[in-house]
Amino acid sequence: MTPILETRGISKSYAGIGALRDVAVQVGEGERVGLIGPNGAGKTTLFNCILGLLAPDAGSVRLAGDDITSLPVHLRARRGIGRSFQRIELFTESTVREHLLIAERVRRGNGSLWKDLLGRGRPKADELQACDAVLERLGLGELADEPIEQLSLGQGRLVEVGRALMTHPRILLLDEPSSGLDRQETADLAATLRDLQGEQGFAILLVEHDVEFVAAFTQRCYVLDFGTLIADGPTAEVLERAIVRESYLGSVKRDDL
Amino acid sequence: MVLATALGEDLSRAFLQGLPPGSVYALIAIGFVLAYKTSGVFNLAFGAQAYVSAALYFQARLEWGWGILPALLVSVFILAPVLGLILERLIFRHLRTSSSVAKLVVAIGLTVAIPSLFDVLVGFEPVAGQTPTGIIPGGASVFYQPVGVYAFSRDELMAMGVAVVVMLGLAALFRFSGIGLQMRAVVESPRMTELNGIQADRVSAFSWALSSVFAGLAGVLIAPRFNTLAAPDFFNLVVVAIAAAAVGRLISLPRALAGGLGLGVFIAFANTFLPEWALSYPILAPIQDNVAPAVPFLVLFALLVLWPAVRATKEQADPLSGVDPPPPSLASHERSAGLTVATRVFAVVFFLTVGLVVFTQADVSWLFLVTQSVILSTLFLSITVITGLAGQISLCQGSFAAIGGFTVFQLSDRYGMSVLVAALIGAAVAAACAALLSLPIRRLGGVWVAIATLAFAFFFDAVMVKLPWVGGGGTSLLQGTRVPRPTIGPWDLGNDKAFLVLALVVFVVASLAVIQIREGTTGRTLRALRGSELASQSIGISPARSRVMAFALSGFLAGLGGAMLTMHQENVNYTLNFSPFAALFWLVLVVSLGSRTVEGAAQAGAAYALFEAIVLRGAVFGWIFRNTDRIPGIFPISPKWRFIIFGLGTIQFARHPEGLVEFNTRRAHRRAEALMARLGRSRAASPPEPDAPVTEESVP
Ligand SMILES: Nc1ncnc2c1ncn2[C@@H]1O[C@H](COP(=O)(O)OP(=O)(O)OP(=O)(O)O)[C@@H](O)[C@H]1O
Ligand SMILES: [Mg+2]
Numbered sequence: 001m002t003p004i005l006e007t008r009g010i011s012k013s014y015a016g017i018g019a020l021r022d023v024a025v026q027v028g029e030g031e032r033v034g035l036i037g038p039n040g041a042g043k044t045t046l047f048n049c050i051l052g053l054l055a056p057d058a059g060s061v062r063l064a065g066d067d068i069t070s071l072p073v074h075l076r077a078r079r080g081i082g083r084s085f086q087r088i089e090l091f092t093e094s095t096v097r098e099h100l101l102i103a104e105r106v107r108r109g110n111g112s113l114w115k116d117l118l119g120r121g122r123p124k125a126d127e128l129q130a131c132d133a134v135l136e137r138l139g140l141g142e143l144a145d146e147p148i149e150q151l152s153l154g155q156g157r158l159v160e161v162g163r164a165l166m167t168h169p170r171i172l173l174l175d176e177p178s179s180g181l182d183r184q185e186t187a188d189l190a191a192t193l194r195d196l197q198g199e200q201g202f203a204i205l206l207v208e209h210d211v212e213f214v215a216a217f218t219q220r221c222y223v224l225d226f227g228t229l230i231a232d233g234p235t236a237e238v239l240e241r242a243i244v245r246e247s248y249l250g251s252v253k254r255d256d257l
Numbered sequence: 258m259v260l261a262t263a264l265g266e267d268l269s270r271a272f273l274q275g276l277p278p279g280s281v282y283a284l285i286a287i288g289f290v291l292a293y294k295t296s297g298v299f300n301l302a303f304g305a306q307a308y309v310s311a312a313l314y315f316q317a318r319l320e321w322g323w324g325i326l327p328a329l330l331v332s333v334f335i336l337a338p339v340l341g342l343i344l345e346r347l348i349f350r351h352l353r354t355s356s357s358v359a360k361l362v363v364a365i366g367l368t369v370a371i372p373s374l375f376d377v378l379v380g381f382e383p384v385a386g387q388t389p390t391g392i393i394p395g396g397a398s399v400f401y402q403p404v405g406v407y408a409f410s411r412d413e414l415m416a417m418g419v420a421v422v423v424m425l426g427l428a429a430l431f432r433f434s435g436i437g438l439q440m441r442a443v444v445e446s447p448r449m450t451e452l453n454g455i456q457a458d459r460v461s462a463f464s465w466a467l468s469s470v471f472a473g474l475a476g477v478l479i480a481p482r483f484n485t486l487a488a489p490d491f492f493n494l495v496v497v498a499i500a501a502a503a504v505g506r507l508i509s510l511p512r513a514l515a516g517g518l519g520l521g522v523f524i525a526f527a528n529t530f531l532p533e534w535a536l537s538y539p540i541l542a543p544i545q546d547n548v549a550p551a552v553p554f555l556v557l558f559a560l561l562v563l564w565p566a567v568r569a570t571k572e573q574a575d576p577l578s579g580v581d582p583p584p585p586s587l588a589s590h591e592r593s594a595g596l597t598v599a600t601r602v603f604a605v606v607f608f609l610t611v612g613l614v615v616f617t618q619a620d621v622s623w624l625f626l627v628t629q630s631v632i633l634s635t636l637f638l639s640i641t642v643i644t645g646l647a648g649q650i651s652l653c654q655g656s657f658a659a660i661g662g663f664t665v666f667q668l669s670d671r672y673g674m675s676v677l678v679a680a681l682i683g684a685a686v687a688a689a690c691a692a693l694l695s696l697p698i699r700r701l702g703g704v705w706v707a708i709a710t711l712a713f714a715f716f717f718d719a720v721m722v723k724l725p726w727v728g729g730g731g732t733s734l735l736q737g738t739r740v741p742r743p744t745i746g747p748w749d750l751g752n753d754k755a756f757l758v759l760a761l762v763v764f765v766v767a768s769l770a771v772i773q774i775r776e777g778t779t780g781r782t783l784r785a786l787r788g789s790e791l792a793s794q795s796i797g798i799s800p801a802r803s804r805v806m807a808f809a810l811s812g813f814l815a816g817l818g819g820a821m822l823t824m825h826q827e828n829v830n831y832t833l834n835f836s837p838f839a840a841l842f843w844l845v846l847v848v849s850l851g852s853r854t855v856e857g858a859a860q861a862g863a864a865y866a867l868f869e870a871i872v873l874r875g876a877v878f879g880w881i882f883r884n885t886d887r888i889p890g891i892f893p894i895s896p897k898w899r900f901i902i903f904g905l906g907t908i909q910f911a912r913h914p915e916g917l918v919e920f921n922t923r924r925a926h927r928r929a930e931a932l933m934a935r936l937g938r939s940r941a942a943s944p945p946e947p948d949a950p951v952t953e954e955s956v957p
Contacts, residue, residue: 051795073794083795091788102781103796113779113806117770121777160792167796 002065004029004203005081005171010049010059012042012227019045020056020227025205027171030197032204034214034221034235042227043207044086047173051083052076064170078107082169084160086176086207090148097144099159100131103166134162137192153180158189165196171203178210186210190217215239270406271529272522277413279521280420281479285494286501286513287427288471293507295443295464298349298360299704302367304495306469307476308488309375310337314477315389315486316381329392333473340371341469345462348908355911358650358703362848362910365652369845370904372488373897383487391415391481416478423474424514436463489838496715499708500557506566524552551719558712561705562697616754624753626866628825631760634862635767636818637847638855639811642771644844645852646780647807648787650707653694653714655840656721657812658819660687662829663727665820666738676743680820684813691812692805699801714837722831738829756825763821767814768855774810783807842900849906851916860918864903869896 003026012020019042027033035043048054050061052073060069068076077083091099104127115121135141138158143151151159157177164172178186190213197204208214214221214235221238223231231238285303292300310332317328344367352360375381390396396412403409430437439460476491483490501520505512615627636658643651664683668674674682698709722728728738742751743759750756774780782803785793790800823829833839846864851857871877875892879885906917913920 053791053794072799074797074799077795078797081795085791085795089789089792089795091785091792094784094788098781098784102778102785102798105778105781106797113774113810116774116777116779119773119777121773121779163792163796 006062008060010056012056027203030201032218034218035207037224041224080170082164082167083173088156099163100166103163138162173205175207271525273407275522275525277416279518280417281475282501283514283517284475285498286517288468289498290502290513292468301364304491305368305371306472308491310473311476311480318389337469337473338466341465345465352911359911366845366904366907369900373900385485388486497553500553503560527552551716554712554715561709628757630862630866632821633865634859635764637858637861639814640847641858643811646783652711654815655835656714656717657687657815659835661816661819662823666740683820684816687816688809688813692809695805695808699804740823849903851919
């Protein structure tokens with residue numbers, strides 16, 4: 001079966017300093033895969049190459065078998081790559097609901113200037129319902145009308161997840177969604193994601209420093225170190241191997257914002 | 258052989274001729290880069306700083322009869338650094354963590370405010386055709402011919418000499434002095450330097466003072482080349498400096514130096530060879546006069562669009578910004594339904610009253626001003642769209658408006674077309690031009706968009722306006738760009754009151770359209786893009802497409818406004834209405850008062866047309882006392898105060914981009930609601946203050 005996401009031989013260097021070397025990952029349909037590694041290993045860089053925010057120096061990205069390496073970011077997103085950001089990226093001066101609403105509208109392709117001018121560009125009841133349903137499930141129902149600036153960092157991350165979900169992704173790239181959340185909230189997020197995944201069948205590629213979260217949530221896992229993949233396999237096995245390397249785990253634990 | 262020598266001679270003459278102005282360009286380019294590198298401020302007000310020194314030098318020499326040295330000392334070595342220090346200490350130091358676009362807006366406000374403030378304080382009046390002589394006796398009359406082909410005037414030699422001395426001085430400063438070393442650390446390191454707060458403040462203050470001295474020197478050196486000492490010419494100068502600095506990608510001092518010299522020489526080449534080519538290729542003839550002054554703008558635009566390195570240059574964040582805590586974030590605030598109704602009722606009553614008074618009482622001149630304010634409000638909606646909604650700074654709205662105006666003129670002048678139809682066509686043409694312009698610059702970052710549009714505005718000003726099919730129709734030589742007032746069937750809108758009604762109708766329709774767009778998908782998309790381009794792309798929004806759309810819309814509104822203005826004044830009046838410098842003030846007004854809302858645009862329109870008449874000329878007292886004789890003696894106040902007040906009003910943009918009016922309205926609403934809540938002992942918790950410091954937990 002073709003994997004939903006596949007990278008082949010991705011390399012990327014910043015001003016001569018290699019951040020990724022020949023990285024190949026595969027994520028199957030509906031799979032939950034982890035991507036771990038110490039600070040500066042290149043995890044975020046890989047995400048950026050997959051979504052197209054960065055052009056890799058070499059290598060290709062395939063989505064459900066199609067080569068998307070030369071597509072611009074927004075077309076990749078429309079084809080089904082959803083993403084949350086490590087350095088949180090929210091729409092300032094908008095409410096929580098508006099974050100989801102705009103994603104919903106873009107997905108439906110409801111945006112012509114003429115419709116706006118004729119007053120048909122206002123949000124429709126079913127769109128609002130769809131947004132509110134997702135907000136409820138993420139536990140943000142109460143905050144729907146809050147300006148985004150009022151939210152805590154953890155809540156902001158949940159909004160990012162919700163916004164990505166509204167695009168009905170086929171694969172969701174999550175960059176440290178748990179930082180800023182406490183244990184309980186992390187567990188809730190994991191449960192919600194699992195449920196939604198069961199319903200919608202998207203795959204998840206998860207970058208996390210919280211090893212317990214990775215262990216509990218993902219089925220398979222890649223380990224990236226200094227831009228090179230050093231291990232992959234079923235999560236439990238990989239973590240077994242990694243735990244041997246004390247020094248490495250020490251740095252994994254460090255929460256960096 | 259003979260031909261080759263002649264060509265060689267031309268080349269070397271042009272080269273030598275280009276060096277003196279090139280040295281001055283290099284000075285400003287370096288000063289500009291210094292401030293940019295140490296504070297992240299894209300200091301458009303640099304030209305204003307140069308103007309102030311040049312004007313004081315002028316005043317001291319010509320009005321007060323001072324000698325060269327004391328005048329130079331006071332204007333360049335005292336006034337300039339003091340001004341730089343004031344700007345740094347009072348304004349830009351507090352904006353360290355603001356976005357580069359916010360800083361740019363403040364700098365634009367200062368560009369408008371500083372020259373007027375100086376003029377008012379010193380009592381300076383430009384005298385047509387008069388500029389001071391240079392900084393050496395006999396500067397323009399004594400010539401030397403060291404190389405043979407070209408005779409340098411003393412002024413020119415002086416300019417080159419000063420440039421050389423200054424460069425050597427700067428190099429020595431960087432190498433040998435403590436503060437110089439620290440500055441160099443900031444200027445040369447791509448990352449944040451390890452300075453503590455006090456050192457950072459010192460470096461930043463010193464750089465501003467130094468940069469300001471560069472501006473002052475350049476101003477004094479270049480002034481003799483102008484016909485009349487006026488602020489707009491110095492604004493052109495800063496665009497030249499930016500072009501030179503862009504050669505060094507705004508980060509390298511030596512390359513800025515090379516860029517300045519190169520640009521001077523390049524312009525000299527253009528001046529030498531374009532006329533010759535125009536002789537052999539008659540097609541070039543109409544543009545040859547105008548292309549040479551436009552060279553810097555063309556170079557700048559081409560650099561931005563064609564040179565990937567410039568495009569890729571990340572915007573300079575303030576290298577010292579890590580020293581300060583981040584600014585408080587904005588918070589939007591919804592007002593309650595009751596309050597909304599109350600405000601609406603009040604607004605309706607207010608406008609009906611004003612309307613009634615205007616229609617029954619106003620004389621011709623007041624009618625004119627009121628109509629103008631309504632038309633400008635329509636025009637300013639174009640800024641609401643591009644800046645308020647799309648978050649981009651466009652400095653060529655004047656050109657778009659002029660395109661609307663000129664289209665009306667051309668179509669009615671050449672083809673006798675109905676001006677109303679022509680106005681719609683004009684708006685469409687302006688929209689098309691705006692969309693075309695936005696295509697090559699769609700990938701540029703915030704500040705670069707502003708600069709590219711500024712380059713376009715100057716290009717339009719220098720070249721396009723003079724083309725026969727733009728600014729010169731069949732009759733323009735005899736009658737200027739005259740345009741008739743429209744008629745609709747039996748109604749002759751030549752009547753001022755009827756035209757006011759038309760203007761109001763257009764404004765209301767345009768406002769409704771803008772509101773629909775803002776609340777619709779387009780507005781939401783633009784807002785998302787303004788909030789985070791990364792995240793917008795990640796949900797499938799195409800930034801390029803949205804930007805082009807925003808530019809087209811904005812161009813349409815600007816063109817429509819320009820066409821209306823032209824019909825109202827029955828003339829395009831390009832220089833008065835639409836020149837790049839004049840259009841800067843539009844942006845300043847809209848941003849000061851509120852770029853997000855239709856109300857903001859309306860208030861800006863009113864402020865432009867009516868503030869001077871009502872406030873500065875004291876008419877308001879005439880109304881209060883019902884007697885114009887009782888207007889207090891201090892009126893009329895200089896109209897320049899408009900520029901000062903609203904120019905300085907942009908300073909709040911960094912903290913409150915929603916604008917003065919909206920900020921205060923929200924605050925008033927909040928207070929009113931808190932009061933009502935207290936009176937009604939309501940359980941509703943009062944909403945938090947927007948400027949309350951955010952906790953660390955909050956979203957950055
Ligand atoms: N824009 C950039 N310019 C230069 N170097 C960069 C840039 N972005 C990242 N790097 C470098 O590339 C390497 C990989 O960074 P990346 O952010 O991908 O790591 P990461 O695995 O996501 O780390 P973290 O766990 O801290 O998020 C690091 O050494 C980093 O310093
Ligand atoms: Mg990362």
